[in-house]
Amino acid sequence: MKKFFQQHPLIVLIIPLGLVFYFVYVGLGWNILVSLSGWTGLRVDYSFKGFGNYLRMFDDPTFWLSLKNTVLLFAIIPICVILGLLLAIILDKGLRGTNVFRNIFLLPFALSFVVTGTLWAWMYNPANGIINSVLRAIGLGSLAGKWHTSQETVMPAIILALVWQFSGYVALIFLGGLKSVPENQVNAAYLDGASSIKVFRRVVLPQLKAPLATAIVVIAMYALRSFDFIWVLTGGGPGYSSHTLSVMMYRETFLSTRYAYGAAIATALLVFVLLLVVPYTYKTYRR
Numbered sequence: 001m002k003k004f005f006q007q008h009p010l011i012v013l014i015i016p017l018g019l020v021f022y023f024v025y026v027g028l029g030w031n032i033l034v035s036l037s038g039w040t041g042l043r044v045d046y047s048f049k050g051f052g053n054y055l056r057m058f059d060d061p062t063f064w065l066s067l068k069n070t071v072l073l074f075a076i077i078p079i080c081v082i083l084g085l086l087l088a089i090i091l092d093k094g095l096r097g098t099n100v101f102r103n104i105f106l107l108p109f110a111l112s113f114v115v116t117g118t119l120w121a122w123m124y125n126p127a128n129g130i131i132n133s134v135l136r137a138i139g140l141g142s143l144a145g146k147w148h149t150s151q152e153t154v155m156p157a158i159i160l161a162l163v164w165q166f167s168g169y170v171a172l173i174f175l176g177g178l179k180s181v182p183e184n185q186v187n188a189a190y191l192d193g194a195s196s197i198k199v200f201r202r203v204v205l206p207q208l209k210a211p212l213a214t215a216i217v218v219i220a221m222y223a224l225r226s227f228d229f230i231w232v233l234t235g236g237g238p239g240y241s242s243h244t245l246s247v248m249m250y251r252e253t254f255l256s257t258r259y260a261y262g263a264a265i266a267t268a269l270l271v272f273v274l275l276l277v278v279p280y281t282y283k284t285y286r287r
Contacts, residue, residue, distance in 0.1 A: 028270070035263035053264035063265070066243040070272065072155055073223040073244065076162045080219050081212065083163065084170025091171065092178045102175075105168030113225075117232030120161040124148040124233075148234050151241040158230060158242060166222065170215045177211035178204065217280075224273060245269040 038049040057063050087105060091098050108116070123130045124147040132144035147157040181204050189199045227246040230236065236247040243251075245265060253262025 031263045031266055034260055035267050037260050039260040039263075040258055049260070053261050054268075056261065057264050057268065062240050062243060062248060063245075063268075065240055066245050066248040067268075067272070069155060069242060070224075070244045070246075070269075073159070073162070073226065074220065076159055076166065076223060077216055077219050079159075079163050080166045080170045081215055083167040084215065085174050085208075087167065087171035088174035088178055091175050102172065105171050107168070108165045109169035111165065113227075113229035114232050116161060116165050117229045120157075120164075121148065121233050124157060149238055151238055154234055154238065154242045158226075158233065161233070162223065162226065162229070166219055170219065173211045173215050173218075174208060177208045181207050220276065245272065 035053055036048060036050065038047050038052075091102060091105075111119070126132060126144070126146045126149065129147075131147065132141075135141055135144045145153060147153050185203050186199060189203050194202070224246070227244070227250065230242055230244060230247055231250070234242040236243045236251065240248075246269060249262050249265040249269060252258045252265060256262075
């Protein structure tokens with residue numbers, strides 16, 4: 001077998017490329033075809049229905065709410081970047097216990113979305129969750145609320161939990177960038193009489209562009225993949241108030257068995273991702 005592959009090296013490339021083509025592009029094409037059909041799940045129906053599912057989607061208030069919530073998830077990007085940068089600056093000071101805190105900050109990122117959702121569902125529990133229990137213990141029981149079961153607070157509750165999960169990882173990304181800043185440039189700036197703020201703004205910050213780009217990509221990627229976290233924490237509720245495009249796609253496809261409509265939502269999610277990724281990638285590589 002080894003000799004065969006040595007004599008036919010192209011096969012080593014063709015096999016994985018063929019698998020990628022089949023599972024990615026064939027699957028994508030099949031999804032688009034299904035979105036143009038009338039398949040309801042009760043029976044296989046590939047008859048062409050045109051853009052009826054897309055017109056229905058654009059006329060569906062739940063779709064626009066899901067799209068708004070999907071966009072709202074990206075609010076975690078600036079919050080995580082600011083918190084991560086502040087934590088990185090503190091860790092870069094070389095204080096005692098830095099290694100311990102570095103591991104503590106990284107721990108939330110190491111947890112799966114399912115574990116994180118379960119943990120925060122317990123913390124948000126209105127009856128005996130740790131957040132409301134602490135508020136009552138310090139005499140602020142009037143502030144206790146139904147954090148993840150109220151339409152007014154469910155999205156901020158989701159964003160807070162995601163910020164908790166990713167800020168520490170972003171801090172480590174920035175910490176690596178801070179460690180790579182040449183000390184001679186920093187010392188030269190101080191010798192020229194620059195203040196600490198000016199040194200950070202003029203010398204350090206410009207050299208954090210690569211870590212910043214990495215942090216943005218990582219956070220955006222996980223924000224779009226947070227279906228299982230939202231599903232465990234809220235199930236898309238209360239009502240439809242925490243629906244995102246991925247949650248809506250799952251509900252329509254697997255719970256309501258409207259496969260064609262779910263495929264249309266999946267296509268809309270793909271277009272949404274491409275509208276974000278393509279301009280950013282083009283701008284990054286153009287530099």
